Amino acid sequence: MKRLAALAAAAALVLVGCDGGGKPPSGDGRQQLTVAALPLTDSAALYLARDRGLFAKEGLDVRVQPVQQSIQALPALLKGQVDVIASANYVTYFQAYEKGTLDLRILAEGVRIAPHMxxxxxxxxxxxxxxxxxxxxxxxxxxxxxxxxxxxxxxxxxxxxxxxxxxxxxxxxxxxxxxxxxxxxxxxxxxxxxxxxxxxxxxxxxxxxxxxxRGLPASGYITTRDFVDKHPKAAAGFRRAVEAASRLAAGDPGAVRTELPKYAKVSAAQAESIHLPAYPATADPAALRRLIRLMRAQGLLEKDVDPAPLLAK
Known part of the structure; x- marks a missing residue:
């Protein structure tokens, strides 16, 4: 179980030492953002955007905090200790929005479900x-x-x-x-x-x-309305960088397979055989409504949620 132990070690890191949301600029003038993320294929665009300089191009210094479950990062998001949650399971966050726990905003789409992902x-x-x-x-x-x-x-x-x-x-x-x-x-x-x-x-x-x-939106890049309202330029820059990275991931799966061993603790050989999800370039309200209808049918939401107003511009 050596490889699984490595995966567990990567996932077991917790959110520590985080400053408040909307951090002051770093030494080179870029705005610092802390992003909580799972070590899954869902997070590939986040790491590609960081390592390919796409965040830096937008004036952002993005720091990643690994977590075991995206829901673990929700209290930190609400307190402003993290700015964004990547690999955020839409089901959890639509439920939190319906209950009034989270004033949700979706910065960018993460992945959609593909065969054998x-x-x-x-x-x-x-x-x-x-x-x-x-x-x-x-x-x-x-x-x-x-x-x-x-x-x-x-x-x-x-x-x-x-x-x-x-x-x-x-x-x-x-x-x-x-x-x-x-x-x-x-x-x-x-x-x-x-x-x-x-x-x-x-x-x-x-x-x-x-x-x-197949094709259902599974996860996204989640933040709060407060963060978007206070830091519109950072929010828009983050979205542009992730969407550019998602286009890269969709057009060049080899880039994802090269990136995975850097953050998911899988070997290069394992990365070659992994089944990847679909990486959409932009969030689609119609696709999200399909997910919401399924949640309603199974009793995971009590009422319809319109995802369109929740998409950050």
Missing amino acids: MDVLVPGDSPLKSPADLAGKKVAVAVLNNIQSLTLNAILDARGAGRPVYRQILFPQMGPALDRGQVDAVHAVEPFETAIQGESGARVLLDAGSGPA
Whole structure:
């Protein structure tokens, strides 16, 4: 489990030593921003924008704080200790917006779901042979009632299959939990999925990026209305840099595969085989409405949310 241990170490860093949002300029005059991010393929545009000088071009000095779950960074965002959350699971943040916990603004889109960017994995010798076998079985997800269960339920419903019972287990611990028989299957995303298959001998039971899940917006770059109002130039510059990096990622997957080992603790060889998500250049209210309709259908939102006013200009 050496590779999974490395992934866990990367994800286990917590938000410490952060200053308030809208930090003063750094020594070279660039405005400092702190961005919380998961070590997932979702965050590739963030790191490409940083390492290719796209943030610097916009006058920004972006510092990245790794976290295990994007929701862990929400209190820090509300306190102004981080300015943006990357790899932010839309389901969580639309729920927070509906409850009034977060005055949400979406700076840029992160990724949309593509085939095999996340899969349901089972042990190599598992008796589970088809998605229908998941009914009533224990399946690990990183966060309960979130994008993983939302999309898997939609896939299984479309097939007329029964739903599983979900257990919350962080991505770095999914492989060991599967090995110990604590769960029957894990719903893993890249790059953890590739690591689990390589080290645990797990096999794919279901492409969790297929059917009704395919093309759904999964994550974005989230901030608050207060930050956008107080720092409109920084917010706009951040969006332009991420969108430029997303176009790069979409047009040159090799750039993503080169970047991944720098922040996700996967080897260059593993990065070559990872299934990448789709990197949209701009956020699309129509695509977000599709996600919101699915959330409403499964009871994850009580009322419709119009995403258009939430997109920062």
